[in-house]
Amino acid sequence: MESFGRKLEIGPTDNTSDQRTPRQPLRLIPEAARQSFVPYSRVQPGLRAGENDMTRIAPDRPRALGEPIEVTGTVTDEFGRPQRGVLLEIWNANKFGRYAHVEDHSGLQLDPNFLGLGRVLTDENGQYRFWTISPGAYLARPDIGRWRPKHIHMSLRGGTNRLVTQMYFPNDPYNDSDPMRILMGDAFECNVGVVYDTIGTDVARGYRFDIVVGGRNPTFFE
Numbered sequence: 001m002e003s004f005g006r007k008l009e010i011g012p013t014d015n016t017s018d019q020r021t022p023r024q025p026l027r028l029i030p031e032a033a034r035q036s037f038v039p040y041s042r043v044q045p046g047l048r049a050g051e052n053d054m055t056r057i058a059p060d061r062p063r064a065l066g067e068p069i070e071v072t073g074t075v076t077d078e079f080g081r082p083q084r085g086v087l088l089e090i091w092n093a094n095k096f097g098r099y100a101h102v103e104d105h106s107g108l109q110l111d112p113n114f115l116g117l118g119r120v121l122t123d124e125n126g127q128y129r130f131w132t133i134s135p136g137a138y139l140a141r142p143d144i145g146r147w148r149p150k151h152i153h154m155s156l157r158g159g160t161n162r163l164v165t166q167m168y169f170p171n172d173p174y175n176d177s178d179p180m181r182i183l184m185g186d187a188f189e190c191n192v193g194v195v196y197d198t199i200g201t202d203v204a205r206g207y208r209f210d211i212v213v214g215g216r217n218p219t220f221f222e
């Protein structure tokens, strides 16, 4: 069989990026055909109260270890139009840099009060807000000593589309050597949260992360 090679550039990312990259040219499926087999509902899943507060595993449970932070932003399309009803699924490491995941073999400390998963829908103005614990940086490639800076993973789902991105933190010492940051180049700034003071809450710091889907200065998606 003829080999077409890879269609996407593979950067110096993690040790499984090659397994997640298409080896064949992508084929565009016509819109009508796409809609005929992709389950699509205008009704997004109902979210339970507290799913956007990752600092607790349940509303009546103690707060997780580390610095609680707020993250807010607006999801817009390339023309600046707010995208309402977008489902954001969020995950990040705990304050020690450990994921509560079977594939995290770091042996770092788990926090029984931090699951590291959350969900939230954008409102009528395309805005979202959630709370989490400021994640620790972690040694992603022990074999070559490569660290990943603090970051929060986010998946956005609207209609039949799903995009996955990461929010970075300003002035993290590992930012400059991060593989995704190297791939992004100057566009990296679009993926760095902007600090703001939170007023009237028990969360010390907030980060504004506006997500732009498409256009000339889009958010970088994986």
Ligand SMILES: [Fe+2]
Pocket: 151, 153
């Ligand atoms: Fe990560």
